[in-house]
Amino acid sequence: MKRYAWFIPALVLVTAVLVYPALRTLALSFFHLSLGNGFRLEFGGLDNFVRLVGDSRFRASLVVTGFFTIVSVTIEFILGLLLALAVNGFVRYQGVVRTTLLVPWTLPTAIIAVLWGWIFNDQYGVLNELLIRSGVLHSPIAWLAGPNTAMAAIILADVWKTVPFVFIILLAGLQRIPQDLYEALEMDGAGAWAKFRYVTWPYLMPFVFVSLTFRIIQAFSIFDLVYVMTGGGPGGATETVSVYAYQTLMRYLDLGYGSTIVVATVLLLATVALGLYALLVRRYERLF
């Protein structure tokens, strides 16, 4: 009994900041509670979920979020892996390189978003300046003004910020692989690709799972970059689920429906994470 008492502070803290808000959000998603009904708590059963299914703005934001997540995480993963493989080869100065590469990850996202906003500015932007000087463009492009270029701009900013995260996790994974496995393969006359295919990749799998899970969850809930760079525009073309949930909860003060959006999103994400788990972890179980 005495031993368990030590858990009480942690338990209280987790309950207060995590379990209670989560349960309350879940409960609220079945209620009407908004500025529109004078903040009277009324049980609505599945009303909010029915509304959600018919909500074209929610569907549009899901598509935007899904697209953003798939594209940005794929690019981030490939770049992060290549960087990790490259840096793992460095024996000297590895600490310096590692730290330098981590800098973008440590900066606050909202500030990064403001900076990238100026980089993509049509009149003052560095990007247009570079492209015009190198002869790729003749006249400046208003990157954040078009639906597709705005999405590309946000993805680029996100890749810049989060490649270091994937990189550092995969690098940790690489450094954990026993060197004698490579030596054994070398004795059998294996080349670089075989080493990667039969040792590096399977041994890296737990780290692949961790980095992908974290990145997918974070990308799916992206808010600050979008909110600052485009506000969800133009015409809602970059509005993600989090931005929509924020608008509904904080600006429209529709707490019931806003909670429903959040709950539905969490359920979706949990499904994706479980799918990923089934796909990667189960297959390489013995390595975890």
Place this chain on the structure above:
Amino acid sequence: MEPDGSGTWSDVIQRFNDLHPDARIRMVEGPPATNTREDMYSTAFLSQSGGYDVVFCDVVWVPKFAAAGWLLDLSDRLPAADRQDFLDEDLKAGSYRGRLYRVPAFTDAGVLYYRKDLVADSPATFDDLKKFSERFKDEKRWGFLWQGKQYEGLVTNFLEVLWGYGGDWIDAETKEVFLDRPEALLALQFVKSTIGTISPPGVTTYSEEESRNLFQDGRAVFLRNWLYVWALTAREDSPVKGRVGLVPMVHAPGKTNRATLGGWGFAISRFTSNPETAWKFVEFITRPDQLQYIHERLGRVPARKSLVPPEFEPILRAARPRPAIPEYAQASDILQRWLSAALSDRVSPEFALREAARETRLLVGP
């Protein structure tokens, strides 16, 4: 409160505390983004706790906060003499359903700045705006700058053009929606026609500062912005110092010009444990001498007739508030999204306005 970099607000609060030793007003500084401060207040109010006693309140928050029952009714507290002196539109904008919830402190309004060294007569109509823009724009200089990013500023820009064509958005009393009327289409077509011709293609990504920087660097003939730009263009290090004039937004022939009203004031939380002290403070900080002091330090324009600088009078006479409905944030979002979709060529202007009108009716309709 907003960030108090210059210490001006602290000075005023200190003076109040010195006069009332039994009352201690403490300032809580928030972030500079106004919608983040709106969220801070909303969060405190939703928990029904004390949190803040006095609210430094943006003009567009009033209907929402008042409808939610979060603000004290101040109608009977404000003396008649003050009621006379405060700008009528600012008082109206501080009211909800005929009751006053916010005492005005500073007013603001949309302004059309122009380069008076280029444009000899002050522009009056949309045609003037186009004509002078075409005439004086060159490789280094654009014609007309405005704020076209999908955010609240886009609505204020559009409203001024809409009103200038004799149109309107929502009637707060009757809940009528006018967005699918011909005037609205003319307004949207005008705004859209500026993009890439007299306005830079990126104008649909600008908020206030992007457009002000270009104008202040001498790279545009016209700029639609707020009153704060006036003091900045007049600074010693400003390339356009002494070469800027200001008028309210231009209009269609036979119509009148209108400016979107902005501005800040003070309200009192319904959850305060100290309404008397809170009121004494609101009364104190909105006194002419205090407002004048803040005006001199921060450039804010006092919302009192007796203190408005003469050069701003024509603008403020043209100022009109946005519709005072509790669902304002949603109505504004509907308009922002459809305007932005039309301006970025995702849908036609006709379709955008028809859809915006339909969604707005669903929102505010009976």
